[in-house]
Amino acid sequence: MTEITDSSNRQNNAPGKKTGTEGGKNIQEHPGKPLVVVITGLSGSGKTLALRAIEDSGFFCVDNLPPQFIEEFVKVAADRKDVANVGIGIDIRERGFLHGMDEAIKSMRLTHRIQVIFLEASKDVIIRRFKETRRPHPLHGESIEDSIETEMFVLKSMREQADRIIDTTALTPHQLKALITSLLGLNGSGFQVLVTSFGFKFGVPQNADLVFDARFLPNPFFKEELKNLSGLDEPVKQFVTGEPLAMDFITRLEDLLRFLIPHYMAEGKSSLTIAIGCTGGRHRSPVLAEIMASRLAKNKENHDLPVNVAHRDL
Numbered sequence: 001m002t003e004i005t006d007s008s009n010r011q012n013n014a015p016g017k018k019t020g021t022e023g024g025k026n027i028q029e030h031p032g033k034p035l036v037v038v039i040t041g042l043s044g045s046g047k048t049l050a051l052r053a054i055e056d057s058g059f060f061c062v063d064n065l066p067p068q069f070i071e072e073f074v075k076v077a078a079d080r081k082d083v084a085n086v087g088i089g090i091d092i093r094e095r096g097f098l099h100g101m102d103e104a105i106k107s108m109r110l111t112h113r114i115q116v117i118f119l120e121a122s123k124d125v126i127i128r129r130f131k132e133t134r135r136p137h138p139l140h141g142e143s144i145e146d147s148i149e150t151e152m153f154v155l156k157s158m159r160e161q162a163d164r165i166i167d168t169t170a171l172t173p174h175q176l177k178a179l180i181t182s183l184l185g186l187n188g189s190g191f192q193v194l195v196t197s198f199g200f201k202f203g204v205p206q207n208a209d210l211v212f213d214a215r216f217l218p219n220p221f222f223k224e225e226l227k228n229l230s231g232l233d234e235p236v237k238q239f240v241t242g243e244p245l246a247m248d249f250i251t252r253l254e255d256l257l258r259f260l261i262p263h264y265m266a267e268g269k270s271s272l273t274i275a276i277g278c279t280g281g282r283h284r285s286p287v288l289a290e291i292m293a294s295r296l297a298k299n300k301e302n303h304d305l306p307v308n309v310a311h312r313d314l
Contacts (some may be wrong), residue, residue, distance in 0.1 A: 034078050036112050037184065038105060040090040040158050041119030042151055043138055044126040046168045046176050050119060051089045053177040057186035061087035067100035071108060078112070090158070092138050092151050102157050115184070118155075118162035121169045123148055166207065175310055182308050183207070183271050191265045192306045193296055194273045197231065197289040199281025199313040208275035210260075212253060217246050220283040230314055231286025240287040250288060254295050261296075261305070281313030 037059065039050050048063075055061040060083045065073060070088060077083045090101055108114050121129075127144055130137060141147035159165065164183065168176055180186075182194045198205050200215065220226040220239045229236050240246050257274065264272050276292065278284035293309035 034074070034083060034113070035085040035184075036074055036088065036108065036114050037085070038088045038090060038114065038116045039119070040116070040155065040162075041166075042121065042126060042148065042155065043092055044129045045119035045121045046171070046173070047089055047091055047119055049173050049176055050117065050180050051087055053180045054085075054087045054184065054186065056177075057181055057184075059085045059087040061089065063089035064091065067104040070101070070104050074108060074112060092154060102161060105161055115164070116158075116162045117180070118159045118165045119168055120159075120165065121167060125169045164207070170312055178308055178310065179207075182306075183273070185271050191261075191269065192271045192308065193261070193293075194271065194308045194310060195289045195293040195296070196273065196275050196310040196312055197281055197285035197314075198275055198277045199279060199285070200277045201279055202281065202313055204277065205273070205275050205312060207273050209264075209269075209273050210257075211275045211277065214246075214249070214276055214278045214284045214288055217249070217278075217284050218243055219279065221280065226283070229283075231283050231288075231290070231311070232314070236283050237287050237290075240284055241291070246284075246288065250291055250295070253292060257292075257296060281311070286311045286314060 037054055039047050039054075041047050051061050051063060060077060062073065065088060073088075074086055077086045105114065105116060123145065126148055130144055137144050137147040137151075139147040139150055141150055166176075166179065171179065179194070182192045185192050196205060196208070200213070204211055217240065220229070220236050223239065226236050226239060231237065231240070261272065274292070276285045276288045289309055289311065293307050296305065297307040
């Protein structure tokens with residue numbers, strides 16, 4: 001199964017779970033303070049790549065600082081005029097410090113703008129990634145499967161503290177970088193929109209703010225000449241857009257999003273993820289996602305609105 005996961009809404013709504021707004025503080029508070037993004041998660045899930053992505057967007061980043069140094073580091077960074085945002089990488093290599101890390105993050109939430117991102121992936125994909133890179137798992141267990149199980153247990157408390165949980169199972173390095181920068185509204189563009197296509201048979205993206213179902217439209221999969229093509233191929237585009245119902249859907253959806261986006265921006269969100277799904281995520285939804293992203297980018301009311309498009313299941 002391929003999946004892009006963002007658990008901020010799931011976590012905030014789940015009973016009994018701690019959220020990223022502990023103590024009444026959240027990422028929108030403490031104006032003037034640097035944004036501190038903590039990136040953690042399972043080994044092999046893309047933490048180094050994610051940290052590099054925010055570093056490329058202007059963050060001052062450090063990796064694996066012991067917790068007793070993190071708060072002091074953030075305080076020093078906050079006093080520097082040339083540091084706008086801070087990125088901190090945390091992983092299992094600092095196993096002995098993880099309990100202290102929980103307390104450090106809780107403490108910083110009271111005085112700083114904190115966003116904790118937890119990356120994970122399926123066991124099969126993590127195993128494959130380690131085999132491809134020929135690197136040992138940092139826990140050096142009896143088997144890589146045992147190491148992954150141990151790591152999941154050790155990092156459970158960090159996962160519970162996360163504001164966003166991102167499943168990187170199906171993401172290429174480029175897609176992960178684009179997702180991270182889009183979700184955080186980086187590259188100086190403020191509010192950003194991500195329009196993603198997906199297949200319902202692989203599960204709904206949990207990072208989606210809005211989900212729309214395109215399975216009511218005729219399916220190109222059942223056309224022999226279109227079956228092995230994708231929604232990025234012209235014949236499939238023509239088939240989907242040749243259906244009046246599809247274009248009526250796009251027009252109505254565009255009107256809805258034009259109404260909603262300014263309100264999301266006013267509410268203080270840094271990004272909006274719009275997911276359009278069909279059965280397998282290969283034909284109808286990619287066509288509609290491309291059209292929707294293009295229309296939103298050309299929206300006269302938000303002419304400078306950054307809009308990215310991704311296709312999860314292609």
